Amino acid sequence: MNNLSGTTEMCRDFATKAKVKIDIVTVVQDYLILRQSGHIYSSLCPFHVPTSATFQVDQRNQSFQCVECGAAGDYYDFLLNIQQLNNPDYSCVDAIKEIQTVYIGHNYSHLLRKTSDRYHEVEEIYSAHQFLADLYHNFLFSEDGRHARKYLANRSISLEAIKEFNIGFAPDIPGFASQQLEAAGYNMELMVEGGLVGRNDQTGNYYDYFRSRVMFPIHNINQRVVAFGGRALSDRAKPKYLNSKETPIFIKGEHLYNLSRAAGQINKDNQKFYIFEGYLDVIAAWQGGCLTGVAPLGTSLTGSQSRLLTEYSNQTSICYDGDEAGQKATLKAIRTLQSYGFGVSVTVMPDGLDPDEFIKKFGAEVFQTHLQEYEMSLTEYYCFQNRIYFRPDEPSTFKMMLDKIMKAVTLTPNLPSETDESFLEDQFNISLKQCTRNYYIPIK
Known part of the structure; x- marks a missing residue:
């Protein structure tokens, strides 16, 4: 293999x-004006003289294609080809540099060569995260971890769940983590970069990033610890939740x-992901028998997170808090998931x-029954959300709601081909009747 072909292969691998x-x-919208229709974006093709918008970007499949000239590929092919239009000397190495600096923003050269120094540095950051996860977990069961154990008991988190999720406790002891890391031989400059410790610019001393918090290790899809979520023991503490900062191994919108x-539980019996708002919701749901629960990390559900889910299933059910903020987040998550081709349902929790x-x-x-019996289709959910406006005796209001629901629901894949106003009107009337029922399980 010559150097040119080897470099090209490494760039493609990256x-x-x-x-x-x-x-x-x-990437594409940095160069073209795109018009969106669901998960398809259209534009004039930059690779030939077009007469119409024949250039399409498929966000679901992460690909582009021009139906007229045949240009096609992924984001890397697009970037390389469009840059070479103006600069024939633009190489695959230039493309990788642009991807790193513009679209990733971190040094990910370790993805190219395992023999590079950077690869071993990142491996040390991974190792330190696992080291601290185990350290925090063991400390939880010490005498000084009794307050954290009491907090978890008050939240009905079982010993089995504590062990399964490797939950730990970062004590309010100055230098607890930093001293342990240093004693274990870790490079402390890398520990700062990895977000595990901080450094005082005036004294040069290291300090712990997490103190007096229940610790939830965050894993990547390969089951490696990449970050932590720390929950304060007191609701009065600010912030209540503290996530790891973004590092070379962790960008919160991508996990x-x-x-x-x-993902390991997705099978013929568990075919959908349940999306919750936080760590404790996922853990509590796991204790309740819901084994496919996931949660964003303190942000709205992102496109990168949705793409991760598409590797395992095309079905999701959103189960956010029942308050106003939770329902706003639900509507936003629905739109994001729809753009990636998911079938979406919603389970609304009792208000508050x-x-x-x-x-x-x-x-x-009771929770497991709630998930199974009180799950709504999107048509039903939109009707439920707008039920105060249901006035079939007022044609203009009724028509306005039909139009609004049609626009929202038709973004969902796998609807019948005859989806039109008459179809939705039938669904609307069915949902209208269902909206009169008590959505929340009566508790005896």
């Missing part, structure tokens, strides 16, 4: 591995809590309760 971090729409465990609180109050068995 681009493929980095694809999960990059949305093709983000989902519990995905590595949940999140899944964790629901299970604590009513028990795991």
